[in-house]
Amino acid sequence: MTQIAPTLLSLLATGSLILAGCAQPSTNAPRRSRELFGTVDGKQVFLYALSNGKGMEARIMNYGGIVVALVVPDRAGKPGDIVLGYDSLSSYLKATPYFGAIVGRYGNRIGKARFTLDGKEYTLKANDGANTLHGGLKGFDKVVWEPDESTPPSDPVLKLKYVSPDGEEGYPGTLTATVTYTLTDSNELRIDYSATTDKPTVLNLTHHSYFNLAGAGNGDILSHEMMLNADRFTPIDSGLIPTGELKGVEGTPMDFRTPTAIGARINAKDDQLRYGRGYDHNWVLNRTGDGLSLAARVVAPASGRVMEVRTTQPGIQFYSGNFLDGTNIGKGGKAYAYRNGFCLETQHFPDSPNKPQFPSAVLRPGETFTSTTVYTFSTR
Ligand code: BGC
Numbered sequence: 001m002t003q004i005a006p007t008l009l010s011l012l013a014t015g016s017l018i019l020a021g022c023a024q025p026s027t028n029a030p031r032r033s034r035e036l037f038g039t040v041d042g043k044q045v046f047l048y049a050l051s052n053g054k055g056m057e058a059r060i061m062n063y064g065g066i067v068v069a070l071v072v073p074d075r076a077g078k079p080g081d082i083v084l085g086y087d088s089l090s091s092y093l094k095a096t097p098y099f100g101a102i103v104g105r106y107g108n109r110i111g112k113a114r115f116t117l118d119g120k121e122y123t124l125k126a127n128d129g130a131n132t133l134h135g136g137l138k139g140f141d142k143v144v145w146e147p148d149e150s151t152p153p154s155d156p157v158l159k160l161k162y163v164s165p166d167g168e169e170g171y172p173g174t175l176t177a178t179v180t181y182t183l184t185d186s187n188e189l190r191i192d193y194s195a196t197t198d199k200p201t202v203l204n205l206t207h208h209s210y211f212n213l214a215g216a217g218n219g220d221i222l223s224h225e226m227m228l229n230a231d232r233f234t235p236i237d238s239g240l241i242p243t244g245e246l247k248g249v250e251g252t253p254m255d256f257r258t259p260t261a262i263g264a265r266i267n268a269k270d271d272q273l274r275y276g277r278g279y280d281h282n283w284v285l286n287r288t289g290d291g292l293s294l295a296a297r298v299v300a301p302a303s304g305r306v307m308e309v310r311t312t313q314p315g316i317q318f319y320s321g322n323f324l325d326g327t328n329i330g331k332g333g334k335a336y337a338y339r340n341g342f343c344l345e346t347q348h349f350p351d352s353p354n355k356p357q358f359p360s361a362v363l364r365p366g367e368t369f370t371s372t373t374v375y376t377f378s379t380r
Pocket of ligand 1: 097098108240280281317319323343345
């Protein structure tokens with residue numbers, strides 16, 4: 001494993017790169033560039049820089065499809081990196097709670113690390129007590145994806161592909177997954193997922209950025225105001241596995257239908273919050289039709305940054321960074337402490353393979369799974 005280029009990342013963190021890049025936007029200017037970031041398993045890992053010429057920049061590597069940096073202007077137009085992560089590839093290889101990664105083959109938990117499909121039981125690799133979390137011991141966040149650079153460099157687009165062998169981590173079927181990141185002119189980070197399989201399997205692809213709209217490393221996220229477009233959530237047991245019920249949020253600390261500070265009720269006496277050590281739950285999105293639908297809006301009052309999440313998926317995991325404990329020393333040497341970032345993971349519901357009443361996460365040969373999630377940034 002070799003590594004290069006932390007200096008570019010620190011330039012990004014201070015905003016100096018983005019300011020230089022924005023001086024004279026021109027339509028044919030390159031909006032995707034790359035540099036070698038290191039090697040893993042004998043494969044080259046590149047750090048791609050996408051910019052939209054409107055002040056937004058994303059740095060994404062083909063190891064784990066990880067968003068390493070996401071630079072977004074604040075209310076005063078000052079750029080800041082709003083996702084948690086590391087300066088070097090070696091830090092990602094040492095320990096990461098899925099910072100910025102594409103999570104699969106099955107994002108979130110599958111109870112007792114097993115499921116039955118078409119009458120056959122499959123045993124998975126358990127990596128979260130008796131359960132499996134985020135694909136198992138070596139999920140899609142820990143593999144080198146194949147970059148496809150067939151789109152012109154003037155397009156801020158990065159397409160990644162991973163072929164997961166039949167039986168990997170216990171999952172049946174060779175799964176071919178593609179993930180396309182696009183930075184749009186409207187300050188959106190768009191993620192399009194697709195997958196096919198050669199045997200019936202289960203699938204739940206999601207994205208695991210830890211956001212802090214005040215800037216990564218700038219304290220906790222408890223004053224961020226959260227809106228979740230959901231009348232119901234899926235309650236969990238003490239092992240964070242859904243009970244199978246869809247419960248109304250009305251009258252509970254899970255009610256984010258009107259914008260509420262994340263910290264307002266997070267320490268309330270409530271079994272669900274106790275099990276999750278805070279918010280670590282799946283909400284059942286209110287939606288009509290199959291298209292993109294508003295799932296969440298988050299406002300950081302001090303910086304003025306606003307993030308909206310739209311998705312085609314049925315659920316969203318809101319995780320308030322309860323397992324962050326200051327041991328991850330991130331970009332610029334900043335430690336990420338308790339609740340210093342939050343995740344909004346659009347998804348199928350956790351443990352769907354064992355919950356026939358939940359929307360199906362089964363993919364069969366001949367079908368193509370597709371989903372899209374768009375994170376839109378603005379200020380107020
Ligand atoms: C899960 C948390 C878990 C975290 C891992 C989240 O998606 O909901 O329970 O601890 O990922 O970093």
